[in-house]
Amino acid sequence: MSVVNVSEKSIAPRPVSQHRPAPVMVIMAVVFSLLSLIPPAFIVYIGFDTGWETVKALIFRPRVAELLSNTLLLVLVTVPLCVFVGVMLAWLTERTTLAGRRLWSMLAVAPLAIPAFVQSYAWVSAVPSIHGLSAGVFLSVLAYYPFIYLPVAAVLRRLDPTLEDVAASLGTPPLRVFFRIVLPQLRLPVWGGALLVALHLLAEYGLYAMIRFDTFTTAIYDQFQSTFSGPAANMLAGVLALCCLAILTLEGATRGKARYARVGAGAPREQKRWRLNVLFQVLGQMFAFAVILLAFVVPLAVLTRWLWLGGIENWNQANLWMSLQQTLVLAASGAALTLLASVPIAWLSVRHPRPLFRMLEGCNYFTSSLPGIVVALALVTVTIHYARPIYQTEITLFLAYLLMFAPRALINLRAGIAQAPVELENVARSLGKTPATALWSVTLRLAAPGAAAGAALVFLGVCNELTATLLLSPLGTRTLSTGFWALTSEIDYVAAAPYALLMILISLPLTGILYVQSQKLAGL
Structure with a gap:
């Protein structure tokens, strides 16, 4: 790629206001920002106010170790699976000749319209025996893989295929081209999506409570219900906050400083789609169908059944x-x-x-x-x-x-x-x-x-x-x-069905807007 000259105007700093900021605006910004510090300040204050002996007794105990193990296993297993599902679906719909790829791309974001606890409700009412870590991972992947799919698909639409063509001309097999050329350019959307998924896993309550899988969030709520803001709930909240801080720090440290923008004369060429033979066409269709069936069709079918019974x-x-x-x-x-x-x-x-x-x-x-x-x-x-x-x-x-x-x-x-x-x-x-x-x-x-x-x-x-x-x-x-x-x-799934449907109907328009905006950002 050739480097072009950039005018002074294009590299000038972003224009700012010629006037001093209004004192009222500064005061309002400071007040709202100080309010946002209440939760982290509360965690720090509770730690000091409780005393080290009590903190040690509440944190260093088998129950906390169990919750920490459950939460870490949930994150460590779910996030890579979400990355795999999201990246694979994005590659199939954006960079291959998969039949019906436009329809699959729209359906791939549809699970965003189903709240995670509604997803859990549908599967628990269909398979009452579902519970534990495996169930938590399964349902979490179905609920949160779109957080990976959306940014990865948007980036794949904008990637310049020049590097891929150069690698292919040197005899590099297509699979190796993907892992050596395409995948490294997806680091930012994958890391950003993985961060969102991890934070959602730490924050989710309803999904895991329904399948009887204990995490910090479910334990905090149970402690609050039994002791009403007792020290045990506060200490668990502190540990959970530290987990969030650790994930934010890890994401920031591993994001890298590589440059992903194309600088060159002219516009990038149109993306080349990999032609799938009959075998890979069938496998691709089966993969996309399985994901959409499990994440979207099954919850809607179960919900429809309860609505019909009611x-x-x-x-x-x-x-x-x-x-x-x-x-x-x-x-x-x-x-x-x-x-x-x-x-x-x-x-x-x-x-x-x-x-x-x-x-x-x-x-x-x-x-x-x-x-x-x-x-x-x-x-x-x-x-x-x-x-x-x-x-x-x-x-x-x-x-x-x-x-x-x-x-x-x-x-x-x-x-x-x-x-x-x-x-x-x-x-x-x-x-x-x-x-x-x-x-x-x-x-x-x-x-x-x-x-x-x-x-x-x-x-x-x-x-x-x-x-x-x-x-x-x-x-x-x-x-x-x-x-x-x-x-x-109360296990009244029939009466709960209209509530679930109304939440989905409210969420669907925004899900459609997100999909349309991702298409516009890609220049389509």
């Missing part, structure tokens, strides 16, 4: 429609509040990219990587001791949603604000507009698509959130997820 009377439950209404209200309110809270941080990080503001932004990313049950446990303890009036109120619940889902809004807001020309904002302020007016009337209007995408992601996260809502919601609050969980806990 009949039309099953939809006449008063609690069902109340749960749908409360879910939509909480999700819409949570999305709006999270979006508003994220605006100052996103705006400062783009318009005034100083280390302090980047650090404030980073606080939110770290806290969101903690499992929801750790965030909820921290808020329960803090509100009981220091803010009793807001304990078990909507304020605490919305604060949990803010801490857990702020990055979903931040990432999209940052992208939208970065695409809005800073010059327009500067002109508006030079004409006498206040900083808030200029931000609202100019920048945020241009960043509206990114803001809407962020709000939609937060909306979906709140709709399917289980553990924090179970622990923090006020008395009488019943969302689709908590209502579904209450009924499945």
Whole structure:
């Protein structure tokens, strides 16, 4: 590839605001970032307050060793299997002549519309004997492999085939070309997807509770139910937080610094698809069919069976429609509040990219990587001791949603604000507009698509959130997820089916948007 000259304009630093950041924006960003530090500060404080002797007695015991073993085995087995399934499906649908590859690519992301605990509900009701580590790995792969598939498929569509052609011209067999040329270029999407899968495995509660597989999350919830924020639950939360920090550190240390962008004259050539012979065509179809059958068709078939058995009377439950209404209200309110809270941080990080503001932004990313049950446990303890009036109120619940889902809004807001020309904002302020007016009337209007995408992601996260809502919601609050969980806990699978279907119907549109966006990012 030939290296082309780059103009000074193209390498100029990103333009920033000509004005000093508004004090109100800085204060709001600092306040929201300090709130995000409540869970990690709680973990550190509890460790010191409990005392080393008690900490040692609670942590260094067989039960914790068992939970740690279960959790580590779950991550170590599930993540590689998710990588294998995701990369294999992405390669078949994007780089081969697999028949029906467009349809398979759409179906490959469909399991994202099924919450993990609904996936578990379907399989447990179909195969009641399913339980333990093997069941946890099996169901986790079905629920989370799309986190690998989506980014890997998007990167495969954009890869320049020149290096592959050079290797093939030197006599390198196709399989070796894939492992030596293509696979190394997938390191970033694979590592990023693997990080998401690992964090979800640490945070998941409903999936593993249904199959009676003990992890830190299920043990913390059980301890909370029995001792109500006792030291045992707090210590388990601390160990779980350390596991999350270890995974984040490992991913950052192994990501590498290789360059993956193509620099050269002209546009990259169209991707060459590997022609599959009859045998590999059949094997490819069988693999794709098996994955979609297990991850999407079986849960829908089981759900349809329960809906059929329940009949039309099953939809006449008063609690069902109340749960749908409360879910939509909480999700819409949570999305709006999270979006508003994220605006100052996103705006400062783009318009005034100083280390302090980047650090404030980073606080939110770290806290969101903690499992929801750790965030909820921290808020329960803090509100009981220091803010009793807001304990078990909507304020605490919305604060949990803010801490857990702020990055979903931040990432999209940052992208939208970065695409809005800073010059327009500067002109508006030079004409006498206040900083808030200029931000609202100019920048945020241009960043509206990114803001809407962020709000939609937060909306979906709140709709399917289980553990924090179970622990923090006020008395009488019943969302689709908590209502579904209450009924499945009573083994009333027929009555739980409408709740599951409504959650899937709410999730399907966003899943379709994610698929369309991945196609656009690839230039299709």
